[in-house]
Every structure is written in C-alpha cells, then in structure tokens.
Amino acid sequence: MISKSKFNSYPSDKTYIRFFKKHYKSRIIRYIILTLIIISFNACDKGIEPKNYDDPTGFGGTVTFVGEWPAEIKRTFIVVFKDPLLSAADFTITNLKFLSLEIPLGVQTYNFSSLDSSYIPTNPGPFLPGDYAYVAVAYQTTDQLSLARKDWYVAGIYDGNLNTNEPATMIVNENIFITYINITCDFNNPPPQPPGGN
Secondary structure, three states, X not given: OOOHHHHHOOOOHXXXXXXXXXXXXXXXXXXXXXXXXXXXXXXXXXXXXOOOOOOOOEEEEEEEEEOOOOOOOOEEEEEEEOOOOOOHHHOOOOOEEEEEOOXXXXXXXXXXXXXOXXXXXXXXXXXXXXXXXXXXXXXXXXXXXXXXXXXXXXXXXXXXXXXXXXXXXXXXXXXXXEOOOOEEEEOOOOOOOOOOOO
C-alpha cells in the first residue's frame, strides 16, 4: 500500500501555478518587450537616419502654352536669373544661371528638368542651391541667338503658381529636387516685360 506521505510529496496544482508565475512570467514579459522592440525598428522607416545625400539638387515642372504661337518666334527657352531684373543692366550672363535648350515651337505643354541638358550650365547635373528671383519662359525673334536684352520677350513667368503674373522667388534647397515650377505662357496676355526690352 502506498503511504499518504508519498502523495504529499507531489506538488499540487496551486504549486504548479505558483511555479509558472514565478519562473515564466518574467520570460513572457521579456519576449513581449523584445517583440515590441523588433516591431518598432521595422516600422521606424529610417527614423532619424541622416538625409540621403544622393538626391539631386534641382528643379522641374511644366510649361503650358495658351493661344496661338506667334509666327515670328524663332526660339524659346526657360531662363533663371539669380537677382531680380530691375534694370537692363541686370540682364547679364553672370546673373543668368540657367538657360534651357530650345523648347520645341508650337507645343502646348513642355516638361522640363534642370538635370537635363542646357546651354547654361553647360554640364547637366545638380543645380546650385539658392534663391532665384526670376524664372521665366522667354523667346526671340532674331535669326541668330542673341544675349542682348532687347532681343528677348517674356512669354510667361514663374509666379509661385498663384496666377498673379508677378515673379516669385524659386528656392532651391540642397539635395532636394522641386517639381512644382510650373509656368503658363498666355500669348494673348503676356506678363509685364522686364526693363530694357523693345
């Protein structure tokens, strides 16, 4: 016959519960904390990681042409000047920071990027960060390309997309490519011309 004392040597259900609570509760808490940390790192999406300095510095947008293209236009460009055009003396090659390649004549829309080929700068690539006071679409009617102010006519300006026909400053930050430099050229209602033109 089995003695009563032998039965008493086996732990009761309450003892198992106490043992589980004592030894496994801390492990479960550690696993929960570890799981939350892993989820946090995976959901962080780079968090406070430094900016990716491989992003190009520059600008782009769309030029929209409204109305019939005048027959006398020989060439059209996007131009960017660092300083405002307050006098004819401000229309200089040193103030001109971007001169696109020619926009095809007769188009209704034209998408552009400062990373594409251009006359100024001659090497495509990242654009110098800074504030640019005058961004416009300008055309010429001369047979030869001219850098004289009198030979340029402004068809549309960047006005901050506010439809004010007043020039807005384009702010180009380092390692950021801005895509909203949109210009409307209304041949029936051109913007005010900078000083020094015909």
